Amino acid sequence: KAGVTQTPRYLIKTRGQQVTLSCSPISGHRSVSWYQQTPGQGLQFLFEYFSETQRNKGNFPGRFSGRQFSNSRSEMNVSTLELGDSALYLCASSYGTLGYEQYFGPGTRLTVT
């Protein structure tokens, strides 16, 4: 079974631009969560989608948004990029949304200049 895939793997953007990252979960998984990983803050939860609905949201500004499609694929968008948004963005998928194993993709490395 294929794992979680994320595209693109690397991205360089300038301040003020916006970016869209994509995540394809493991086949059969309906929950997709997004995390931001930085050296300063570690791994932080952004949001979770299940059956096209946002179920949980972490403590991030409204510039961070996401959505999930009917095939469970998910996208996250960051508008008006800031230097501090440079990070590894990780997507994780799970079969369900309460107490199920969660598997991560390889991440998208975003650099904002």
Next chain:
Amino acid sequence: GESVGLHLPTLSVQEGDNSIINCAYSNSASDYFIWYKQESGKGPQFIIDIRSNMDKRQGQRVTVLLNKTVKHLSLQIAATQPGDSAVYFCAESPARTGNQFYFGTGTSLTVIP
């Protein structure tokens, strides 16, 4: 301001020895826990999970212990191998928060051949 990197505990062990990685979690309402392994340039890899109604769970070469009284988790790796060198994270999920996981700062394990 300038971000400061998280202080990452480190553990060095000889190849063949057993490793014990500890984690203190913060929320007494957390009822599901996962240990992840992250190698450089990769996303976190699922190792083993445990629910709050258990004290111990064993996998292949790994054992997770949960002490709810003191909010402490440990990961034991038997016969540690060079391929086990990585950063290890514990993640906790409070009850009824879906797949919103809170991650520890991680422990860097180095296996000395």
